[in-house]
Amino acid sequence: MRKSSGKARKRGHKGSRAITGIFPKTPIGALIRETALEPATALLDARVAQYTARLLTLPDTHPTAQILPVTLRYGDLHAQPGEQPLDDREWASRDNKVPNRLSQRLAKHLAQRLSRDPSGGIERTKQCELKGFPGSIRVLDNEEALTEANQQRPGMTFWSDGSRLDTGRAGAGVALQAVPGGPWEHVEVPMGHGHEVFDAELMGVATALEWALERQPLGPIWVFLDAQNAIDRLRSTRPAPGQALVLRAHRAVEKLAMRDQLVTIQWVPGHSGVVGNEQTDQAAKRAASKPTAPGFEQLQYLNGLSIFRIAYNELKL
Known part of the structure; x- marks a missing residue:
């Protein structure tokens, strides 16, 4: 991740100088302001958040959907003892430590950008018999x-x-x-x-x-x-x-x-x-305007609009 952000930052700086024709030793802050380009690290973080959110929109049967921790996908608010892995919650820690495992790293990156606690899980669709409205x-x-x-x-x-x-x-x-x-x-x-x-x-x-x-x-x-x-x-x-x-x-x-x-x-x-x-x-x-009723701990399905908002909010950070 750090290597990728470093490379992206260098490409961004090179592109900014190519756009403006400015001197090589011009301070980076002035260079970014002049070109109005988003910082490379923000763009990379937005792409990671977008990728992770897309994983949550895949059906459970899709192999890529299994990358993310089960505790993020389904939540642990109502989990019974022994129902979920004990080492599956590293992503939920509130410190700034970056987890070693990719699954935990992606989950933490997304969870830090959600508007509410994901412990209730995220709404999932399911395959069922397609029916029209019965009325x-x-x-x-x-x-x-x-x-x-x-x-x-x-x-x-x-x-x-x-x-x-x-x-x-x-x-x-x-x-x-x-x-x-x-x-x-x-x-x-x-x-x-x-x-x-x-x-x-x-x-x-x-x-x-x-x-x-x-x-x-x-x-x-x-x-x-x-x-x-x-x-x-x-x-x-x-x-x-x-x-x-x-x-x-x-x-x-x-x-x-x-x-x-x-x-x-x-x-x-x-x-x-x-x-x-x-x-x-x-x-x-x-x-x-009232306090949340019981049973609404679950986040809504992450559709295209939700994914766009997560990525857009990342760019504003």
Whole structure:
């Protein structure tokens, strides 16, 4: 690592002098400022963080995925005695000592750049039977969607939403008005740091469907939300970000179908004055501001956006 950074630094200095035509003995600080190039060590560290994050996106069956320690891949928060190797946690030490083993070195390099404690593990996708959504999904044009959202309909209607504050905390909210003109009921799910709005939107849908199972209403079930990317993700159980929440939602829909209750997921334009959408928007924001609920220790799936952020943040250090 040190040899690589030294070589990269020399190449960077040589390139900077070639760009500017500056004298060989010009101080390095002035040279870097003049060329506006990132320091070579920062570029190398960003590449290492990016490579390590990509390893975590590979399926467990991929041989390269096994390079990283099991304690980073799955976490050790709920591990039982003897379940994980005892010498697998060198990466978690808080000192600046560089581990000798490549696996531990890569894990420590990434862990130091994550926004939260990875002891709960990192969300993994799994190979499963590819299934479409077991209910109905409706995405109408803006005007028609608003008209339908404001209409009364048979059965029970839930409204879901997700939110991520500037602090990085996320949360999901669900709103329900069981009787027209009656009081609004809410479920708020604080998710803490390490989640995107996309995760919170899917959490809102899964929570709404599970709430419908718990309440045992009569007639069809409707879930309205304003996130078309989350709605599109619900269409398939393919391995990708959000798979775990999609599987939860599908299981709930299948159980409702066993009661002969049809489930419809429908898009509603956000911030358009629809009361249900406004109710759940506020519920999601309140949830995001609260302490994390039990069960959200796990970091979200490291998708392309997460990998980019890790590498970008490395360049800013």
